[in-house]
Amino acid sequence: MEGECRVAVVLPAGGCGERLGGCTPKQYCPVLGRPLISRTLEAFERVGWISDIVVVVAPESVDLMKNIIRRYGHKLVSLVEGGVTRHRSIFNGLRAFVEDHSLGPALKKPEVVIIHDAVRPFVDEETLLQVTSATRQYGAAGMVRPLVSTVIAPSSDGCLDHSLDRAKHRASEMPQAFLFDVLYKAYLQCSDYDLDFGTECLHLALAYSKTRAKLLEGPPDLWKVTYKRDLYAAESIIKDGISKHLCIITNIKEEAVQIGFRLHENLKSHIKVNKSFTGPVEFIEFLFHHLGNSQPKFLKQKSCKLIDLLQAAQAGASYQSVVVSQSGSEMQKLSKIRELAKEVQKSDLLLYGLLINFSKEESQLEDGARQASAIITALITDRNPALTGQVMVV
Structure with a gap:
């Protein structure tokens, strides 16, 4: 990147993958013989200006993740034990930059932190550069995509209550990026309800740090692996790319x-x-x-x-x-x-x-x-x- 800017990544990877089916969390499922999360880490490690990647994993998956790091030679990765929800896991990942954590000493605090999903392996450097550059200007930024389907709200009796104008709304995707102090301050102030039931980091930055994120139109391959059929689609995309x-x-x-x-x-x-x-x-x-x-x-x-x-x-x-x-x-x-x-x-x-x-x-x-x-x-x-x-x- 142009100018001196330390950029780090936090990858929450503690999900159990219930929608995928089976007993293996989706981030550890093989894609062309390699765990999905390793494919995602590889995408970030190809970007020369990223300094650290913090992977937040469930406590029972620490040894598995260590083996993946060792086997596939990932150099920038530090492990942190996750919390019981996504937001608590991300918060633990951020803490790794300001205090000692359960699996190692504190890392050097970055100016910008990128939040991404371990099960979105198709992020590229151009997308990361866009979201990082916008963050340095606005304090926060996130990728969005047009809605594919119209969003409707049912009433309590299961009938249609109202629908949203699809043209006026967007689907929030990853990656998202924040000035580190903006996001960390928001997590320090947010409620237990936010930590337990919230899903949107951009909302926390707005609610607690008064930072309006810049929304950027992302490429179509930012989707995440959610269902078993997505693994086959991921294999096809990776095979076609390489x-x-x-x-x-x-x-x-x-x-x-x-x-x-x-x-x-x-x-x-x-x-x-x-x-x-x-x-x-x-x-x-x-x-x-x-x-x-x-x-x-x-x-x-x-x-x-x-x-x-x-x-x-x-x-x-x-x-x-x-x-x-x-x-x-x-x-x-x-x-x-x-x-x-x-x-x-x-x-x-x-x-x-x-x-x-x-x-x-x-x-x-x-x-x-x-x-x-x-x-x-x-x-x-x-x-x-x-x-x-x-x-x-x-």
Whole structure:
């Protein structure tokens, strides 16, 4: 962000997910093999100007959340135990910035605090920037969306009493942002009734801090996962989003560079190729010279190394990568990719092998690149975990 402004996030994640059904709270349900809350945290951690993320969880979920943080490498997250209601949980999250809390010392107080739901994974940096900038000007801001259905009020006998003019009202969405002192002051003053039955943070800022929030029209994908069918919709949106971005990494050998260039040309009509560059020798050599040892401890070390290298190349688990290497007679080692693929899949990384028969004859080289591009596009689009560790040949 422009200027010095410390921005932090509070994610209330203590809900039990009754409307979703089942015994697992919705924030911990897997979406493409990864807990939903981890997807939301990843969205915030991609934003370089956010300093801290406080996740407020039910006491019985603390160990589960610690495991998620450790497994998926979340770096900015602090945990706080939640209260019995949403507002009490948010209040506990705010307290983490001004006093020691049950799971750690106090954090540095931000100028702006963003309130978001753990089950809204599709927030992007542009939306966060809009709501933060408006907050610095108005003291508070929140995203809204047009009402899809007309709101009606029934009478005590179950008949229609009146309806609202849909054009004059909006649905309140997340994220919402506040000057920290505005929201914290409001929570210090609000009643037990507000804490137990209220749902709207913007209302508390207005009622107790006299701050009229700026309302911003948000994008259509700010909805939250509420019902079981929403999990399938979330999977579809995530799969569609990550299948459109690609990073191609090649080693320095001429044959690999040629294949990489042709893959780039063939793939860019279907996928946004964000990067195409010659990768570090350490990264390329790792893939083809460390597959012979299948001992569990060795595989775990190498899977961590692979993930670190991908992140260093600005790839990562939700950023598709194609690594091209002229591997010579490495077929035997490459065939052992299956065990490594099983290990890295625990970190939501799907690893496949594709051998492209290289030919110096131009038409055959181009034909091989086209076939390889078709296979790569299918793998990226489908993200089929059943195929991880398989070696395909063009």
